[in-house]
Amino acid sequence: MTYEPAAVEAKWQTFWEEHRTNEPDLDAAERPFFNLMMYPYPSAEGLHVGNLYAFTGADIYGRFRRLQGDDVFEPIGYDAFGIHSENHALKVETHPMELIPSNIRNFERMLRAAGLMTDWSRTVDTTDPAYYKWTQWLFVQLFNAGLAEKKEAPVNWCPSCQTVLANEQVIAGRCERCDTPVEQRQLSQWFFKITKYADRLLDNLEWIDWSPSTKTAQSNWIGRSHGASLRFPISGHDAGDETIEVFTTRPDTVFGATFMVLAPEHPLVDVVTTDDRRREVEAYAREAASVDLVERQKTEEKEKTGVFTGGYAVNPATGAEIPIWIADYVLMGYGTGAIMAVPGHDERDHQFAGAHGLDILPVVCSRDALPDGTDPTSADLGVGDGAFVEHTADEVLINSDRFSGMEAIAGGRAIVEWLAERGLAEERVNYRLHDWCISRQRYWGPPIPVIYCEACGPRAVREQDLPVLLPYVEDFRPTATGVSPLARVEEFYETTCPECGGEAHRETDVSDTFLDSGWYFLRYPSTEYDDRPFDADRTRTWLPVASYIGGEEHAVLHLLYSRFLTMVLKDLGHLEIEEPYARFRKHGLLIKEGAKISKSRGNVILPDDYIVRFGADTFRMYLMFLGPFQVGGDFRDSGMAGPRRFLNKVWASVTDALEAGREGFEDPAVERALHATIKQVTEDLESLDYNTAIAALMDYLNTIRAGGRTASLDEVRPLAVLLAPIAPHIAEELWERLGGAPSVFDHAEWPAYDPAVLVVDELDLPVQVNGKLRATIRVARGASQEAVQEAAVAEENVARHLNGGEIRKVIHVPDRLINLLVS
């Protein structure tokens, strides 16, 4: 009987479903293991091979843990709210409320066909009111804690999606979803104060077990820099003590600040600009505002543009009046949107000074560059071609009044202290991270649960009134006005105040999709509770997530947001955990024949086709064999043949072994190979090195079939178990045929290897002469140098290369090699 994957896979998928094989008892689990994968967005095109690649890798690990005795909980859900879904619905002119359920059904079908160990009794759909009721509850918790705030701020606006975007959703100046260049707009939006958690988010990275590259990406995104905030009084200003605040990481260079630059959007531009300069300044600011982010980045290498405002500020260190310019190289979104320009020690300021004829004053130099006897308070070192940016313990301050001669880093601290006495400076930590903008002027999301009352102000919807249902709206197209389509729905918009009962209206923005996904993992163990988002006992048992595997593209999105929300929930007393994921591993990127997989290239891989042609087991195995899982690899149709042939041969070997009916091990080499294979596969699965685990299994099969021999039952039985994480269906079938009680995942034990069996009596030892391989000799394990050397020189080829010369040195690494050195 030949191997027919379709029949085998249908049989076991039915078995798992009927026997609820993959539904652990969440309250009785002794060794709970929450195995999480990143839930998909249920697109109309169906499950993407990239999804399946990630899921298979996570599923193998979950099945491996289960065979080792853990109670593995492996749920799945659907990230079905959001702009992506809505844009697609608009394109095909079908309402998302109709589209999403059919997409989800299609996903379920494909996920079942792929043979995942999914617990189908606990799925999550973010568009289900029973789910988003708690997404809204989460918003209310943050609102009541003062962590959600509506404020006017410069935000990213996507003119195509007609909504604002979070910083994290702007990729190289373009909309993450539609690739349209993003514009800056000043709008009133809802923000979550994630910056309050910046230090904790950064510091915890030191102890969580995550892929190092993901940690680095997150750490760079948070971008903590230590420095100082300095205040420069505006001179001759009639308002009196108005100052311009700047952030700098180099307070030691303040004596060299010869001008200031404000971002064109800076609120003080209007104040400092003199009447004769106003027209030019306004023209420049208008010009800068009209340029989108993509264009703005292209100008990076070009000459730095800017205009003089006519205004002056006082350098708080020198007392000198310095001109105030505006320029688009200063960004409103970082620091204070204003800088003190130190052209001697900052590349950009140097370029700007060069382009506009501004003074350059060196105030730092390396200790060696200062000739003995020079007075550092008036060192005339001239001005070099570029800025001198070195900032180590080897630099000293010059031309900095009484701080001259001090080591630069210590001098910086002293200067801040000195200025602080006059209230003009303080030490400051600044972050690249911004508060998380969570409001979206779109339809397809959970309405933000806020009610505006003339009398009482903005109020959160009361918990008993949740969910605020998203109404069915025929025309859900976004508008260019910055107002959500929900504003057109009177029954939704008009409401009463929960406080005073008076007339009020609802917030019409919906929340960002990343709020839905920010807590979904908390819901899985508690899906049956409709009176709480997550049950305390269940959460204590199952959280934090034991293993999370996903793509690194979420390093600064989902993975950052969900960490933040977890910390907030902990602080508010709803959770006991500090971090949501005990272990996170990123998987690699799948490419197709050397090219990125994308719809526009037309090289999209449909898992369905491959599963029908080769079977899910072969497909799973190939996906994991084509390269290291954590690195990625190249998908080629031709590669599918290898795993398929391998499974055919496994099937044939078991069939033959059953027919022959022999027990035991006749060949000690085969038994040794089995133990070596168990060791290798166990270690490789634990470290997610699936490609080499599969290679080890192939190697073992080659060994037991060498020269057309028929394997014994003892030789093939462990194979069914070792194969089970990777190819679960065929493993179930073979396990059953070999007399095991189904399911293999409930009744098999992960095989153990015996280190004693791995020990060999004899081994092949390479012999080198002067570092070059000249022979290989068979020696006893642990043979002495004398014995090895004697055997080595007896080799004809070794003797020839020794050429009668005197052996002046011997390098012998026991059981590894011997190297004879002759002159």
Place this chain on the structure above:
RNA sequence: GCCGGGGUGGCGGAAUCGGCAGACGCAUCGGACUUAAAAUCCGAAGGGAGUUAUCUCCCGUGUGGGUUCAAAUCCCACCCCCGGCACCA
């Protein structure tokens, strides 16, 4: 520019506490089976040279140096590819 990851046969990739480079697989070639093909099974294979049952030698892990008895692996300089960030003060 900065931060990650990487560069190994025709191809995907193994091997990095320095110790037989190319495991495993794909494609290829030879043979068996077959009327034939497919499938399957057995075998060969980094490149070059000599000898050609077998064996031997030289070269070889992006480039150039270095350390070492010994380097894909360590050090220095550089080139290229992929991903992320990007005028971050």
